[in-house]
Amino acid sequence: MTTIPKIRYSRRSMLKAGGAAVAASALPAPMVWGQAIKDVTLRQFGTGVSNLNEVANKVKEDLGFTLEMTALDSDSVTQRAATQPDSFDIADIEYWICKKVWPTGNLQAMDTSKIKNYDKIVGIFRDGKLTPESTIAQGTAPHSVGFVEGVDGREFVDNESGWMTLIPTIYNADTLGIRPDLIGRPISNWSELLNPEFKGKASILDISSIGIMDMAMVVESMGEYTYPDKGNMTKEEIDLTLGIFTEAKKNGQFRAFWKTFDESVNLMASGEVVIQSMWSPAITAVRSQGIPCVYQPLEEGYRSWGGGIGLSKSLSGIELDAAYEYINWYLSGWVGGFLMRQGYYSAVPETSKGFMSADEWGFWFEGKAAEGDIANPFGQVMEKAGAVRDGGSFYDRMGAVACWNAVMDENQYMVRKWNEFIAA
């Protein structure tokens, strides 16, 4: 029992002591961990959307341990998750990245019996269905890469096996952003992106895996082709899709392509572009400058994406316990409310409700008109009283998802063709 003080005051010496960890796990754990956990530091990295310092501060306050956040772009995130497994404890990645990275074996699956709110997680991430009547959208749907056979499982399984690859944290439905003041007429189809009316005033994002999906939505909407699965195109389908866009590019349809969030905001706010693929917070950023900008719901539906947190293979012992504690805390509502007040959705909306005012919940989730001013978590007023969210309620928006961000079997071919498109 002499190991106890050691555990309390020096996590490192305990980890070095190898066998001591085994002995320690036999102890009445919570009490001991409760002290030692304060020394734990978890290193999380991910894309900017959910890697927020506010979350790290709140973790320190609520759970006592330290969370170090690193924000990177999605290419770098993939790279790091795939090549530097020892550089992180928690990976905050998107589901399509998970499909790419999981086979490297750098992540370990999570035991769902240790996740308190597992039963309340939205159906999209469990059996793939938002409501029992929903049909599953094309692309890398989160549930299809959400489960494996066991903690070391490498193959995805098509049922709720009890071992989850990523715990969903944040997701949304994306569509085109428009400048209603500069367009002056209703827009209701994806095909408008290539409408010659907007020659030299359109843009698309230069991130191949997401851009190709936006392109597919446009091609289908134009009536050029109907894909059996937009998320997994054949070589011919890739050629066809990029062919149509290369022609449009040569005709001067596009003003620019964007790669980062800020670029998309600047293009739209400066009026260089009036219609483009866009992300929800970018719309908000344009609007907060007093410039009208609409996240236009379209008849063909949304292109959706989802992110989640995964655990590094090398996590064990007290740090693994801390990670589970962090996940449970993540789903318990505070973060959900924080994210939902920026226009994203949380994996367990019902717990988030307690951390939002009735008006905020009505506006962001239920699609009701705002009764008072709606402010984001940083206190900035985003919408005035009477405003209604573009696209309406959670079920209207997430129920109209046409495809998920995806990685295709022909990904390498697609990427090479994408480079040709950029160079064309």
Place this chain on the structure above:
Amino acid sequence: MLSNRHLSGWLLAAPLALVLVVFLVAPIVMITVVSFWGATEWSIYPAFQFDNYAFLFGSEVTYRVFLNTLKYAVITWVFTLLIGFTVAYFLAFHVRSLTWQIALFLLCTIPFWTSNIIRMISWIPFLGRNGLANSTLISWGVIDEPLEWLLFSDFSVILAFVHLYTLFMVVPIFNTMMRIDKSLIEAAVDAGATGWQTLWHVIIPLTKPGIMIGTIFVVTLVMGDFITVRFMSGSQSANVGRMIQNDIGLLQYPSASATAVILLITVLMVIALLLRLVDIRKEL
């Protein structure tokens, strides 16, 4: 005694040689080795295969992109040379006092106290559809509609290049001009040469080494660039640097290495050609 001199010679050369081996030769060898490796979507594996090169040379896009890169280099070179030579000429021959020469020369370097990314990006709001340039031209009545080609075009890319790299031309040319013996010019004038004849037959031949050094700077900087092309063309144009960057972003290190090796060979060939025209070592 002789062996001792040999030894000290080697020892004197060793530190520089070591630095060059570690920081120049080793990385290039590494890149060359990796360029023969294979890649999956998330990993690279050692191999000796020519797939990367086969794909590179088999794709029509490669030729187009290399040609585009050369085009940027040549056009930028012409403009930086004209502007750089004029500025250096003014500083060296028109400004008489050394104090003013130094003061004006330092003035040229002031923009370089800020990051070159900032200097580049500040063109974007200036050239935009509703930017300063367009609104000024419209208010003067020169144009009715905003000029679209000002931004996100080859024009804006080359403008930024010229803006960023002219100083690299000014400095070496100014340096060689300052070392031209003024009596040579007097002699030319005494012999009855006109201003243009002096410039063409005396000053330009004597400034060649400076022009060549400036050219090497500008050409290598433009050919290796990726960020200027990305921002100023709104990602719409490609050069070799962007091809490499895209590959790295997608974890295709071997293919990026192969492109880098070919780019290196191209640049070395260009420099070899330039050095054949002027023997810098002899002229310095």
